Amino acid sequence: MPKIVDHDKQRRIVAEAALRVIRQSGLERATVRRIAEEAGLSVGSMRHYFSTQEELFSFCMSLFVERVEERLENFQCEGPLLHDLKELLLQFLPVDQERTLEMEVWFSFSAKTLVYPELRKLSASVQDGLHKASRFVLDELAASKLAKPGLDVELETEKLYALIDGLAVHGILQRDRLAPERVEVIVEQHLRTLCADV
């Protein structure tokens, strides 16, 4: 009987190995050889899972999208709306080790998209998640009548989106200066500024 290898599971193992290599050595040094080594596979067998490096990177990015979507789906509304919305936005910020790693790799990918436009659509799909979440926050505030009267939802979505990504970039590049607790305080304060004074 032939050995049955779970193709999809194996692809994931390779992708997880790739993410570790990218984080340690940078995207340009994440060669097939190094990724194979990290995944405990032969270089030859890598071709069964990914035929090009771009396909592999594309799969890595889709893992991020999946993880973020999973977190959003499992997201429990537990308390007051403002608390829940803050927790939702923290899903996109480097407040723990897993999210920090994701964002560091996302950052490397994004820098790469400036040179390789074919990667741009992958990066865009990750970005799209945060844009949707920002819009969701604004819509929820409006629906619950917490929002300030006359709030420009389009503009505030764009602004929230930029604020969260800016905090993410500072959180990973200047983590000694901008601690996760501080990030949380800023997000909380920003949400309050969107609400009508009580």
Add this chain to the structure above:
Amino acid sequence: MPKIVDHDKQRRIVAEAALRVIRQSGLERATVRRIAEEAGLSVGSMRHYFSTQEELFSFCMSLFVERVEERLENFQCEGPLLHDLKELLLQFLPVDQERTLEMEVWFSFSAKTLVYPELRKLSASVQDGLHKASRFVLDELAASKLAKPGLDVELETEKLYALIDGLAVHGILQRDRLAPERVEVIVEQHLRTLCADV
């Protein structure tokens, strides 16, 4: 009589060539050979100007810092304070070709600092300029009594800093979606939210 070469001028020419190569091909492909070619120099003569690639990149980053400082020094207060402060912040946003190129290269450098911590202090000096400018904006608003009473200057500085960098990242990665005019509207609106209602 020996040919007199203006060393500093030549270093600048090399650095400008390096920036063009980085922008076109990415940081990891900006080899000494390609930069020499772009600068119209021999590979051998490059050593007269920069002994290591890191030294060259470091010089490129310092050119950015210099340019930003120059722009800030030449910055003319021309109109109402809010207008001037907005113009100041736009110095850090990809609203024209020169600033877009700078920010794209800055972004590549920053991604690189995650893997090469020795580059981090260069990236930090560029970042520091925007942090100072953000602080300046808040201080000016407070001094002119335009600021909302009870504004948390530390927090608002951090927030403005993140917002501007987030807009910069979106402006370069998603330039089709986020036009410079839109960026300007958001900055203007944000400044108004920092002011007391009149």
